[in-house]
Amino acid sequence: MREMKASGIEWIGEIPADWSTERVKHIFTRKNEKAMQENPTILSLARDGVKVRDISNNEGQIAESYYNYNPVEEGDLLLNPMDLYSGANCSISKVQGVISPAYINLKANAGVSPAFYDYYFKVQYWLMAFFSYGKGVSYDNRWTLSVETLMNYPVVALSHEEQCKRADYLDCKCSQIDTIIARQQEVIEKLKAYKLSVITEAVTKGLNPDVSMKDSGDSFIGVMPEHWNVAKLGMLFDFLGGYAYNSDSYTSESDNQVIRIGNVKSGYMALENNPVYISDEIASATDKFRISPGSILFTMTGTKGKRDYFFTHLVAEKDCKGKKLFLNQRVGCFIPKESIDAGYYNYLLKENRILDAIFVYETGTANQGNLGIESIRRTKVQLPSKDEQVKIREYLDNRCAKIEGLLTRKNEIICRLMAYKKSLIYEVVTGKKEV
Numbered sequence: 001m002r003e004m005k006a007s008g009i010e011w012i013g014e015i016p017a018d019w020s021t022e023r024v025k026h027i028f029t030r031k032n033e034k035a036m037q038e039n040p041t042i043l044s045l046a047r048d049g050v051k052v053r054d055i056s057n058n059e060g061q062i063a064e065s066y067y068n069y070n071p072v073e074e075g076d077l078l079l080n081p082m083d084l085y086s087g088a089n090c091s092i093s094k095v096q097g098v099i100s101p102a103y104i105n106l107k108a109n110a111g112v113s114p115a116f117y118d119y120y121f122k123v124q125y126w127l128m129a130f131f132s133y134g135k136g137v138s139y140d141n142r143w144t145l146s147v148e149t150l151m152n153y154p155v156v157a158l159s160h161e162e163q164c165k166r167a168d169y170l171d172c173k174c175s176q177i178d179t180i181i182a183r184q185q186e187v188i189e190k191l192k193a194y195k196l197s198v199i200t201e202a203v204t205k206g207l208n209p210d211v212s213m214k215d216s217g218d219s220f221i222g223v224m225p226e227h228w229n230v231a232k233l234g235m236l237f238d239f240l241g242g243y244a245y246n247s248d249s250y251t252s253e254s255d256n257q258v259i260r261i262g263n264v265k266s267g268y269m270a271l272e273n274n275p276v277y278i279s280d281e282i283a284s285a286t287d288k289f290r291i292s293p294g295s296i297l298f299t300m301t302g303t304k305g306k307r308d309y310f311f312t313h314l315v316a317e318k319d320c321k322g323k324k325l326f327l328n329q330r331v332g333c334f335i336p337k338e339s340i341d342a343g344y345y346n347y348l349l350k351e352n353r354i355l356d357a358i359f360v361y362e363t364g365t366a367n368q369g370n371l372g373i374e375s376i377r378r379t380k381v382q383l384p385s386k387d388e389q390v391k392i393r394e395y396l397d398n399r400c401a402k403i404e405g406l407l408t409r410k411n412e413i414i415c416r417l418m419a420y421k422k423s424l425i426y427e428v429v430t431g432k433k434e435v
Helices: 114-126 147-151 160-205 280-285 342-348 352-359 373-377 386-429
Strands: 004-006 014-016 020-023 028-030 043-046 049-052 070-072 077-079 090-092 097-099 104-108 154-157 213-215 223-225 229-232 237-241 256-259 276-278 296-299 301-303 312-314 324-327 331-336 368-370 380-383
Touching: 028 147, 043 097, 049 090, 077 114, 090 114, 104 114, 114 154, 114 160, 114 386, 160 223, 160 342, 160 352, 160 386, 237 373, 256 280, 296 342, 312 342, 324 331, 331 342, 342 380, 342 386
Parallel strands: 256 324
Antiparallel strands: 004 014, 020 154, 028 104, 043 049, 070 097, 077 090, 077 104, 213 223, 229 380, 237 331, 256 276, 296 312, 296 331, 301 368
């Protein structure tokens, strides 16, 4: 058993007796020069590593000039000092280029393995060890680590040979874990595709495989059972648009939550995603925009051309349990008429050809896409009898529940693997595990 000693660093605890501690500035040099290049390769730091940016598509923030960007060499360790609350990341660059001076670029001194300290700093983000050293307007808004603070941040110091040995060990183990995770992700994507195919088959053809089909007369719908009809969404639902709540009206947590675009996902509500609340007084004054169970929420704004919105969710009783929900602007609500089963149409509105028909009406700027209620009202959809709608919905509820159960188990496996990976990295970079 290796002899251990106190590190003096709270989150680390004990380290091997032959290790010591240092400051970042003693093992890394901060690179802060300007690129001064005409046509440099622009880099960005993402959660999955350093990427070459394609600035030709005008996506993301585009700088007027890249002369002031920081040059990056292969092997440089890049850190994102911003958004410490959201778990930003660090990574070693495998390419040359330039990166925004908002990031911190570290070059390892002689006898220092950047790969080992890349793992070391990743642990800081995961454990939010950097968080208590940050400063900013608020915890969830650009809570930032200053360069001076980072350069004086404590790190473990060990021989270069052992740094490399531990980094190589983690490279091997993490690669194995990532391979298993990737395989699980492949299964998840196949299950999602299978689920969509089950939904598409049922909502467009019904449950009778021997039913006679006919041309619907609509290019998006195509063929459908001969006893079905076609109707515009505006004939089947009443529509409610959201209210433009002023941020000044937001209050501390209450029973009245405002549902914004980020709270509506495809098939579920993410109420915990940056929740905002209003007072009882404002809730009473805007009661018209209160969301009722049985209605279908949909989002109306996203990235133009990417179809990363018009997410729909059938509001259930459990969604509203213990609180009142209110529509914010750019979130809409389908309110079904008496002859309509909302559950059937909640499935139908996820079908690709119906989405094709809806997104024909997309408007917006270069990057922001919008859908308007009036154009959505004009979209034509299938209209089976209500009895058949109910039967299809019940069938899909049962089939989809089984598929969702499989998806849940696969996601649980991935979560356990990711937790194991983080635990392994922590044990190795703090010397608690022999390699």
